[in-house]
Amino acid sequence: MKPTNIKDPEYFHKVVDCQYACPAHTPVPEYIRLIAAGDYTSAYMINWDSNVFPGVLGRTCDRPCEPACRRGRVDEEPVAICRLKRVAADNKNDVKHLMPQGPFKQNGKKIALIGAGPASLTVARDLAPLGYELHLFDEQKKGGGFMRSQIPSFRLPETVLDEEVNYILDLGIHTHFNKYVESMKDVLSKDYDAVFVGTGAPRGRDLPDLPGRKEGAANIHLGINWLGSVAFEHTHKIGKKVIVLGGGNTAMDCCRTARRLGGTHVKVVVRSPFAEMKASPWEKEDAAHEDIPIIDNHVPKSFVVENGKLTGMTFEKVTAVYENGKRKLVPVGGPDVFFEADDVLIAVGQENSFPWIERDLGIEFDKWEMPTVNEKTFVSTNPKVFFGGDSAWGPKNVITAVAHGHQAAVSINNLCQGIDLNKRLDPMVNLVSQKMGIHEWSYDSEVTPDLRYKVRQADKKLTLSNRKKEVELGFNHLEGFKEAERCLNCDVQTVFTETKCIECDACMDVCPTACITFAENKEEEVDLRASLKMPANNKTQDIYVSDVLPTKRVMIKDENVCLHCGLCAERCPTAAWDMQKFFYNVTKTHTGCQKH
Amino acid sequence: MSYVRPTFRHPELPKNKLGYTIDYYEGSLSTLCAGCGHDSISAAIIQGCYEMNIEPHRLAKLSGIGCSSKTPAYFLSNSHGFNSVHGRMPSVATGANMANRDLIYFGVSGDGDTASIGMGQFVHVIRRNLNMVYVVMNNGCYGLTKGQDSATADEGSKNKTGHVNLFESIDLASLAIELGATFVAQSFSGDKAQLVPLVKAAMKHPGFAFINVISPCVTFNNNVGSTKSYDYVREHIEATATMDFVPQMQEISVDYGKGSHKHVKMHDGSIIELHKLSEDWDPLDRQSAMNAVLNAKAKNEILTGLLYVDPDSHDLHHLLQTNDKPLNSLGKADLCPGSEALKEINAGLR
Numbered sequence: 034m035k036p037t038n039i040k041d042p043e044y045f046h047k048v049v050d051c052q053y054a055c056p057a058h059t060p061v062p063e064y065i066r067l068i069a070a071g072d073y074t075s076a077y078m079i080n081w082d083s084n085v086f087p088g089v090l091g092r093t094c095d096r097p098c099e100p101a102c103r104r105g106r107v108d109e110e111p112v113a114i115c116r117l118k119r120v121a122a123d124n125k126n127d128v129k130h131l132m133p134q135g136p137f138k139q140n141g142k143k144i145a146l147i148g149a150g151p152a153s154l155t156v157a158r159d160l161a162p163l164g165y166e167l168h169l170f171d172e173q174k175k176g177g178g179f180m181r182s183q184i185p186s187f188r189l190p191e192t193v194l195d196e197e198v199n200y201i202l203d204l205g206i207h208t209h210f211n212k213y214v215e216s217m218k219d220v221l222s223k224d225y226d227a228v229f230v231g232t233g234a235p236r237g238r239d240l241p242d243l244p245g246r247k248e249g250a251a252n253i254h255l256g257i258n259w260l261g262s263v264a265f266e267h268t269h270k271i272g273k274k275v276i277v278l279g280g281g282n283t284a285m286d287c288c289r290t291a292r293r294l295g296g297t298h299v300k301v302v303v304r305s306p307f308a309e310m311k312a313s314p315w316e317k318e319d320a321a322h323e324d325i326p327i328i329d330n331h332v333p334k335s336f337v338v339e340n341g342k343l344t345g346m347t348f349e350k351v352t353a354v355y356e357n358g359k360r361k362l363v364p365v366g367g368p369d370v371f372f373e374a375d376d377v378l379i380a381v382g383q384e385n386s387f388p389w390i391e392r393d394l395g396i397e398f399d400k401w402e403m404p405t406v407n408e409k410t411f412v413s414t415n416p417k418v419f420f421g422g423d424s425a426w427g428p429k430n431v432i433t434a435v436a437h438g439h440q441a442a443v444s445i446n447n448l449c450q451g452i453d454l455n456k457r458l459d460p461m462v463n464l465v466s467q468k469m470g471i472h473e474w475s476y477d478s479e480v481t482p483d484l485r486y487k488v489r490q491a492d493k494k495l496t497l498s499n500r501k502k503e504v505e506l507g508f509n510h511l512e513g514f515k516e517a518e519r520c521l522n523c524d525v526q527t528v529f530t531e532t533k534c535i536e537c538d539a540c541m542d543v544c545p546t547a548c549i550t551f552a553e554n555k556e557e558e559v560d561l562r563a564s565l566k567m568p569a570n571n572k573t574q575d576i577y578v579s580d581v582l583p584t585k586r587v588m589i590k591d592e593n594v595c596l597h598c599g600l601c602a603e604r605c606p607t608a609a610w611d612m613q614k615f616f617y618n619v620t621k622t623h624t625g626c627q628k629h
Numbered sequence: 630m631s632y633v634r635p636t637f638r639h640p641e642l643p644k645n646k647l648g649y650t651i652d653y654y655e656g657s658l659s660t661l662c663a664g665c666g667h668d669s670i671s672a673a674i675i676q677g678c679y680e681m682n683i684e685p686h687r688l689a690k691l692s693g694i695g696c697s698s699k700t701p702a703y704f705l706s707n708s709h710g711f712n713s714v715h716g717r718m719p720s721v722a723t724g725a726n727m728a729n730r731d732l733i734y735f736g737v738s739g740d741g742d743t744a745s746i747g748m749g750q751f752v753h754v755i756r757r758n759l760n761m762v763y764v765v766m767n768n769g770c771y772g773l774t775k776g777q778d779s780a781t782a783d784e785g786s787k788n789k790t791g792h793v794n795l796f797e798s799i800d801l802a803s804l805a806i807e808l809g810a811t812f813v814a815q816s817f818s819g820d821k822a823q824l825v826p827l828v829k830a831a832m833k834h835p836g837f838a839f840i841n842v843i844s845p846c847v848t849f850n851n852n853v854g855s856t857k858s859y860d861y862v863r864e865h866i867e868a869t870a871t872m873d874f875v876p877q878m879q880e881i882s883v884d885y886g887k888g889s890h891k892h893v894k895m896h897d898g899s900i901i902e903l904h905k906l907s908e909d910w911d912p913l914d915r916q917s918a919m920n921a922v923l924n925a926k927a928k929n930e931i932l933t934g935l936l937y938v939d940p941d942s943h944d945l946h947h948l949l950q951t952n953d954k955p956l957n958s959l960g961k962a963d964l965c966p967g968s969e970a971l972k973e974i975n976a977g978l979r
Contacts, residue, residue: 107637472632480635535859537664537847538819542672546639567639584863598635606664606847 054101076121091119140164150178152422153231155438182261245336249343256380272375279380280310458625533609540601666818666844677828697739697766716747719754734761776849787854811942812838836942869934
């Protein structure tokens with residue numbers, strides 16, 4: 034194999050599994066170290082710069098970082114990254130003075146942002162300090178989009194959301210709330226230099242053809258609409274017996290909200306097997322904790338309506354059969370199952386809907402009525418119109434919407450400055466040695482064996498009787514510190530300089546996880562991987578190959594389960610190994626590295 | 630600050646026949662200088678014991694004084710250990726071995742501990758063919774007292790201060806062959822492919838098994854002009870053979886070219902496989918082994934690998950016709966055979 038090019042920032046970026054997996058590429062280990070150091074404010078600001086809504090995400094993020102966390106490959110569970118973010122948000126000091134301070138010198142460009150969800154708000158935050166005049170439109174009375182209407186208050190207190198939305202609105206955004214934009218043509222006819230569409234995926238999928246749907250309509254609700262109606266205080270109660278259809282996170286939010294609005298016998302019924310449900314495992318756990326059974330492998334067949342009133346639903350029992358990797362739900366036979374219900378909430382998915390965008394504006398839509406959007410620049414086929422968040426490619430999550438927002442902002446800025454949309458700055462990268470002495474590093478290199486700490490919850494009696502009472506209490510300072518110490522500091526990279534190596538094997542001998550091998554090189558990566566001290570079987574993780582050493586061997590390091598403990602560097606007599614902190618900040622309107 | 634090794638290990642570590650992963654054979658984290666050859670030898674011992682399915686409580690580590698003699702702390706934490714007096718490890722080993730013949734005795738010594746203060750004990754333990762492994766971690770200097778030349782430093786070798794050694798060195802391997810050792814090998818800490826099978830074979834040898842391992846001292850003797858530096862050893866190393874150790878009951882599957890292939894069958898049926906590189910050398914012939922070492926020395930080469938082995942070796946217990954059970958397993962009936970037996974002995978002396 035050829036020597037690894039560690040000058041390519043993406044190599045070390047990939048080693049930081051959590052950051053690499055995060056759509057917004059938040060520098061996770063960096064802020065976790067700050068939490069351990071008690072510097073919650075700095076930890077918050079690193080987050081705020083990267084993901085804009087640390088307090089919101091610290092409670093509600095889908096956490097793509099956690100399944101990726103290296104700790105999960107050597108320990109039972111990954112670091113509680115998401116809940117550590119909340120520790121930073123809950124304990125920070127005043128941060129307002131650390132944010133860009135308006136009023137900003139205007140640059141004369143005017144942008145319309147349709148929909149006040151996380152994507153639009155991110156675009157607003159990134160562009161406001163550059164002097165753009167930003168007009169934010171939303172049909173609701175407050176900003177936040179689905180973070181407000183869909184995420185129940187017992188998971189995300191309104192105060193937290195308000196605070197983080199206001200940080201952005203306070204940058205001098207012109208808000209047009211309670212204003213549903215009815216025509217894109219109208220918007221484009223105004224003097225906006227660019228338009229960003231961040232209207233999410235607002236239409237809940239229904240089951241219109243199921244028998245009894247029309248007759249029982251009074252007690253059948255679309256999950257997301259119902260959640261919104263609860264959030265905006267239009268709905269205050271629900272029947273005692275509730276069936277929630279669907280297996281995603283919205284279904285989990287629906288069933289738990291129903292428990293708080295008078296539902297005593299709430300159950301979730303889902304078509305797929307339990308393990309394949311779309312909901313995050315922790316959300317399923319939380320539902321179970323609130324005495325909500327999840328009944329899997331049941332396909333809804335009909336709504337049962339008697340005397341004009343919904344009494345329940347019938348289901349067909351199925352089993353999952355796999356053919357060529359495709360799942361099929363096959364009926365198991367036997368009579369249909371009947372569950373009683375006073376109300377049914379349908380949470381079987383949501384989709385995009387653009388009735389307000391005329392189709393003759395040069396904005397191309399495909400056969401699924403989805404806009405054609407460039408994956409890198411987020412521009413539509415109309416050069417002035419950009420899409421991001423769920424509205425671009427369908428429902429994802431908040432952190433993805435934020436990531437889209439950053440990139441769309443870069444594009445809009447380029448457009449307004451007359452720069453090619455594809456000419457984007459490189460990410461900001463830094464790599465600095467952490468060596469302070471013989472056994473001293475400027476990071477805490479010791480690897481604690483502690484298991485993941487559990488987040489304490491408020492008393493169920495309290496939380497089930499008050500829909501606004503937050504369930505999770507979050508980590509306290511000590512728990513936050515201990516959990517932060519579980520982080521392996523994967524951003525502190527093992528950097529190898531072959532010209533210094535005397536091939537004493539000390540690193541290979543001391544490495545606790547047998548990551549390092551000195552061996553003859555091989556042509557093919559697959560052969561080299563197999564020849565290591567411990568075969569590098571995890572193909573998703575790179576191997577780091579050095580140039581040829583004096584004995585004609587090469588150093589090969591399997592990145593897979595490296596603990597970043599620094600022992601290789603400590604036992605290296607010539608400092609051929611060094612622990613260097615890698616900081617990677619994805620390109621935004623305000624960060625980036627000019628190529629020379 | 631990390632003086633503590635993390636507890637996590639590679640999740641896919643294979644288990645040996647006893648069901649142990651290799652970390653069960655580890656010791657505490659080394660406090661030797663970074664890059665010390667001794668750590669590599671410790672790693673080879675760990676590897677060898679793991680591969681040989683040694684139950685750690687069946688092995689006793691013995692050492693004298695010096696950097697080398699610290700290493701038993703860094704391997705086999707679950708085994709017995711005795712860190713003895715400077716140069717006196719052989720007598721402690723002899724006592725232990727006489728008392729309990731069932732353990733594997735693994736002696737670790739250095740060039741000072743063996744070739745200077747311990748020379749008297751070393752030569753006598755060879756003569757007695759005590760059943761033990763005796764590893765010398767040989768770096769040609771007194772690292773623990775800041776790098777003075779030791780008795781194994783080669784004449785003309787330059788140390789870190791620029792001082793050139795005036796005296797002829799003691800060649801421990803040829804001395805051992807000369808004195809009648811029944812298993813003599815030489816190796817290099819930087820060559821685990823050779824060292825691990827040597828350690829394994831030495832543990833199976835029924836008698837005194839000596840391995841002289843050149844182990845560079847990174848701090849005091851790894852400079853240009855030293856004959857025990859990593860670079861010098863790599864440039865001057867010459868192997869007798871590539872070897873493998875095949876434990877008992879295992880099929881031999883490797884097929885080497887004709888004429889260069891030799892099997893040495895050990896007492897218990899295990900086999901040392903040698904793919905000979907050095908001509909005119911027969912590991913079963915003491916004279917030939919001696920010649921090979923001397924020839925290499927004349928050419929400024931360091932000959933490594935198995936040099937000499939006597940598979941039919943008889944150890945001290947055999948020579949002294951001692952009881953075949955360890956003393957701690959003897960009961961009252963064995964130790965106090967009764968007045969009738971005493972009478973018989975007395976009668977025999979009349």
